[in-house]
Amino acid sequence: MILDGKSAAADVLDECRTAAAVLTAAGVTPGLAVVLVGEDPASQVYVSSKVRTCGELGFHSRKIVLPVATTQAELLAVVAELNADPAIHGILVQSPPPPHINEEEIIRAIDPRKDVDGFHPENVAKLVLEDPSGFIPCTPAGCMKLLEISGIPTQGAGAVVIGRSMIVGKPMALLLVSKRANATVTIAHSRSRDLPAICRGADILVAAVGRPNMVRADWVKPGAVVIDVGINRIADPTRKSGYRLTGDVAFDEVAPLCSAITPVPGGVGPMTIAMLMKNTLQAARQTAGL
Numbered sequence: 001m002i003l004d005g006k007s008a009a010a011d012v013l014d015e016c017r018t019a020a021a022v023l024t025a026a027g028v029t030p031g032l033a034v035v036l037v038g039e040d041p042a043s044q045v046y047v048s049s050k051v052r053t054c055g056e057l058g059f060h061s062r063k064i065v066l067p068v069a070t071t072q073a074e075l076l077a078v079v080a081e082l083n084a085d086p087a088i089h090g091i092l093v094q095s096p097p098p099p100h101i102n103e104e105e106i107i108r109a110i111d112p113r114k115d116v117d118g119f120h121p122e123n124v125a126k127l128v129l130e131d132p133s134g135f136i137p138c139t140p141a142g143c144m145k146l147l148e149i150s151g152i153p154t155q156g157a158g159a160v161v162i163g164r165s166m167i168v169g170k171p172m173a174l175l176l177v178s179k180r181a182n183a184t185v186t187i188a189h190s191r192s193r194d195l196p197a198i199c200r201g202a203d204i205l206v207a208a209v210g211r212p213n214m215v216r217a218d219w220v221k222p223g224a225v226v227i228d229v230g231i232n233r234i235a236d237p238t239r240k241s242g243y244r245l246t247g248d249v250a251f252d253e254v255a256p257l258c259s260a261i262t263p264v265p266g267g268v269g270p271m272t273i274a275m276l277m278k279n280t281l282q283a284a285r286q287t288a289g290l
């Protein structure tokens, strides 16, 4: 089974559109601000896609693009202004920022009630505590939603997450081990001894490393569910753009072995944006005391 993230995301976005109309009728239009510092081409695509989706759902949005030379103080000032803007319920600063920016400090400066990325320490704590008032990072939340919509059970399953980032790996592992999902979770990473053997033990394998085609056929247990979070640009002169997207999983050799697998593109990617919209709705509702 190929897990169709586009179609699952469309279902989530339909729900968001309806919910946004209800909120707007009650006098609260959900608002999202997306901040991009610099000109990273992949980030430009992601940011535009987030803002476009806001428009399609009837959300208010602000797209703030700052030059690569923006200082830490200037970026903090933008965050402070957005924290104070009552029309903005969600703030997202696209990652990664240029190297001179201290991302940790920027994340801590965002009002945790507007932190729709779920990166602020207060929201990280709420994820650990399984407190539903917190925001769950969009990519792992999207992976969980895709499993749920696809009818893939996690209860008692053995899950392996490759990658330990704050954006995907760690929150993904926490969601899988939560009292809702009840998986048994291993977090593996670049320093893990015998990574292929660890992965071969997985009923559910989540690859979030950013290394194209790293997961090969002999890393996967026959019948496993494989979630590929990687979005890697590979040079491809036959394409007009000059590149194509590939995941962290060698799809062609792994897919025949799996009971289910996400494609790249069209798997986890669309789910991430859908969950961002869901988080923005949650922020708008919570701010309005609804």
Ligand code: GUN
Pocket (backbone or CB within 6 Å): 092, 093, 094, 095, 096, 117, 138, 139, 167, 272
């Ligand atoms: N860069 C890649 N994924 C994400 C994300 O979910 N949020 C932000 N802010 N930046 C990202």
